Amino acid sequence: MTDMNTKSNHSMRYILLALLLLISACSKFGDLNTDPTKSSKINPENQLIFAQLWFSGDLSTQERTNSIVLMPMMQQLGAAYYARVGGMYIKDITRMWVMWENSYQNDVVNIVDAVERTNGVASKTNLNAICRIMKVYTFARLTDLYGDIPYSQAGSAFYTQVKRPVYDQQQDIYNNFLEELKAASAQLDPAKDKVSNEIFYKGDIAAWKKFANSLRIRLALRLVKRDAEKAKKEIQEAFNADGGVMISNADNCMTKHMDIQNNYSDLRGNSVSAAINQQSAMPKLVTTFLDQLKNTNDPRINYIPRCYKQNVPLKPFEREDITAQVRASVLGLVGSKPGKYVYEDWVGPVTVKLANGANYNAVNGDLKCEMNTCFMRNNAPFLHLTYAEVELLLADASVRLGLTLGADAATHYQKGVEAAMKQLSLYPGGPVIPDAEIADFLTNNPLQPGTELKQINNQLWIALMLNGPELFANWRRSGYPELVATPNNESTSLTIPRRFQYPLSEKEQNKVNVQAAIDRIGEDDWLKRVWWDKE
Template sequence: MQQFAGAFNMADNGAIYRKTLSFMTRSFEFSYPNDILNIVDAVERTNGVASKSNLNAMARIMKVYTFARLTDLYGDIPYSQAGKGYTAGIYRPKYDTQQAIYNDFFKELAEASAQLDPAKDRVPNEYFYKGNIPAWKKFANSLRLRLAMRLCKRDPEKAKAEIQAAYLAGVFTSNADICKTTHENVVNNYAPEFRANGISAAWNSKNEMGRVVNTFYNALNNDPRQTYLIRCYREFNPVAPTRYLEREDITAQIRAKGPLVPGLPGRTNSEDPIPVTTITLANGTSYTTRSIDMKPQLNHNLLRNDAPFLHITYSEVELLLADATQRFGLNLGGTAQEHYHRGVEAAMQHLSLYPSGPVVSAAEISTWRTANPLTAGRELEQINVQLYITLLLNGNETYANWRRSGFPALVPSPTSGSTSQTIPRRFEYPLVEKQQNTENVNAAITILGGDDWTKRVWWDL
C-alpha cells in the first residue's frame, strides 16, 4: 500500500509484487485452526445459555470481525461449516460465497447488537471494554458500517440500507469509543496475555528498519502529522524502536539541511542514496551522516512493544460517514464536510494513545481544518486519502479500503523480479486446501475464474 518500504523483506515480498505463497497463505492457515476454531466454539458453547447472553453476543461480534479479515483477503472461504470438525465432524468444509457471508455478517451484527443488555451477564475481563455493554453495541454497529461500505459499488442499495441501520443503532461518537487492544512492553511466547503488539514485534525483530514511502509522505502534505509521524534516527543507535530510550532523533538537524527525502515504492534502503551531511549529536560530537540515517522512518513511539493496536477508530467511522454522505446523499448526522473534519481531527488526536505518542495541538488542528475544506469534484478522493492515513499500521483495512474506494491512486511499482505488473487484489488459497479440501476449494476457484492474486473478491469492482 506504499506506506513503507526500504527493509529488504518489505520490498522483496510486498512492494514489488513478488509472489511468496508461504506469506500469502499464512493468514488462512493460521486462523482456521486457532482463532476461527476458538471463536466458533465460543459462539456455540454460549448459544442459548441465559447466563451467558452478553458473552454470546460479544463472541458473535468477534466471529464477524475475524471472518471479515479472511474473506476480504481471499474472497469465498469456508464460513457456515468452518470450525465444526470437533462438534459436527465436518473436516472438509464447503466454501460460502462472499455475498452470502456478508449477508450473514449483517444479520449477526444486528442481532448481536440488539442482544447486548446491561441488565444481563457481566463480562468484566474481556480486553476491549471490560464489559461495558453500550461500548460493545457501538463497536458492533461501527463494524457493520465498515462492512456495509465495502458494498458501495457492488450493491449500493444494500450498502445504503445497512449504513443507515448501523448509524441509527449507534456508532462511535468520540475517541473514547475506539476499539483497541493494549499491550505490555514485553515480548514472550509463553504468556499470551502479556504479548507485545504483533506488528511492533515484527518490525523490531529485524536488524533493518523500514522507511516511509513518498506516497504516504506526500499524502501528509500541509498536515501537522507529517512532522510528528515522520522522523530520522541514527540507524545503528540502535536499530529497534524497542530501544527508544537509546535511539537518537536527528530529525531537526536533517530538516535544517533541507527537506526530508522519503523512499520510493519497492526500493530498498541501499538504493537511491542521499548525499551525506555533518551534524552535531546530543553529546556535542560532530557526526557525518550516512544515507540510511537521512531516510525518514515512522516515529518509533508507534512501534513500541506496548503500542496499542487500533481495531476500529472513531476517525474511521466519521470518514466512512463522510464517504456515505457524499456518495449516497444520506442523512447521517452531518454534512460530508462536517464528518470529514471530525474524522481528521479525531485521527490527529488518537495519535496520543500511543505511549509517548505525538500530541497535535488544538491550534494546529484548527489551522488544518480552515486550510483544507472538501473540494468540489474531489470529495471522495480527499475522504479516502484521509482513511489511508488514519488506517496507518492496520494493513488489512488499508488494503481493503484502497480496493473499495480506489484512493489514493497508487502507481504500481513492479521490477524485473515481480510476479505481477499490477498491484495484487487478493491472496491465493493455500496448497493444503487444494490437497485436502479439493472439491470445495475448486468450486470456489471456478466462481473466481482462477486462483490468482490479480482476481478480485466479490465486492471489489
C-alpha cells in the same frame, strides 16, 4: 492497567490464558472430537479473550501478512529487503498462506466454539452476543483477503462432523455478517450477564453496541460496487440503531498491549510492533505517504516521520533522533521511493551535531525517514476500529450514497480528521497535536466539490496506519489513495495485487471445495478480485 497490582494481575491472567488456550488451539481442538466431557470445561469467555488477543498478538501473521506484504503494498512502509514481497510485487505464496493457516486453527476455532457453547444459554446472553460480534470481525479479515472461504461450516467439526467445509460465497458471508451484527447488537443488555474480563471494552455493553453498529457500517460500505441499495439500507439502519455508533475517541476499539517483546508464542506484546522492531533493519516511510503529509501541510509531518542515527546491531529504541537537523538541512525530510530498496537513490551526507557534541556525517539510512518509534513500542495499542474511521466512513457514505447521517459530509470529514490526529496520543509517548494545528489544517484543506471521496479516503489511509489488512480493503473499496504500481525487474506482477491465494494445504486436503471457489473467480491468483471488489 495503571497501577502495579492491576498490571501484575492482568499479566498473570494473560500468561495463563495464552498458555492454556494455545495448547488447545494448536491441537486443532482434537480433544473436542475425542473427549467431549473434558472439552466441556473450557470457558467460552476465555475463548473470546484468546480470539481477541490473537488478532493483534499473533506475530507470525502480523509479520508476514502486515509488515512484509500489505503495508509495503499500500505504500506506507517499505525499502527493507523483507518488504519486497508487497512493495515490489514479488510473489511469495507462502506469505499469503500464513493468515489462513494460523487463524483457522486458533482464533476461528475458539470463537466459533464459544458462540456454540453460549447459544441459547440464558445466563450468557451478553457473552453470546459479544462472541457473535467477534466472530464476524474475525472472519471479515479472512474473507476480505481471500474471497470465498469456509464460514458456515468452519471450526464446527465436533458439532457437525464436517471435516472438509464448503467455501461459502462472499456475498452470502457478508449478508450473514450484517444480519449477525444487527441481531447481536440488539441482544446486548446491560442488565444481563457481565463479561468483565474481555479485552476490548471490559464488558462495557454500551461500548459493544457502538462497536457492532460501527463495524456494520464499515462492512456495509464494502458493498457499494455490488449492491449500493443494500449498502444504503444497512448503513442507515446501523447509524440509527439502538446504542448508536462511535462518537468520540473514548469509543475506540483497541487492544492495550503490554510492554513485553512478542516472541511468536506470547500474545501480550503488540505483534505489529514486534514485526517491525525485531528486524535487522528498519523499514522506511515511502514517499507516497510522506508526500501526502507534506503536500497538504499536514501537522502529522512533524510527528510521524523521524530520522535516526543508525546503530549496529540495530537497537531501534536506543538510536539518537536527528530529525530537526535533517529537516533544517538542504535535503529536508525524504523517504524511500515505492518499489525501491533503501540503498537505491542514495542520499547524503549531511553533517549533524550529536548529543555528545561530535560531528557526524549522516548518510542514506540515517536520512531517509522512518516511523516515530513510539508507534512501534511493544505496549502500543492495536486500533481495531476507531471513531476517526467511523466519521470518515460516514463522510464517504454521505457523498457516495446521498445519505443523511446526523451531519453533512464536510462535518463528518472534519470530525474524522481531528479524531485521527488526536488518536496518535494513544501511543506510549505519542504526540499531542495542538488544536490550533488541527484547525489550521482543516481551514486550509476543506472538503472540495468533486474531490470529496479522494480527500476522505486519503485521510482514511493515514488514519489506518499500521493496519495493513484494513488499508488494503479500503483501497480496493474506494480506489484511494491513487497508488501507482511500481514494479521492478524482480517483480512477478506489473500491477498491484488484489487478494491472497489459497494455501496448499486446502488444495491437498479440501480439494473439491476449494476448487469450486477457484472456479468462481477463474484462477487462484493474487491479481484476481474478491466478490465485493467489482472492477
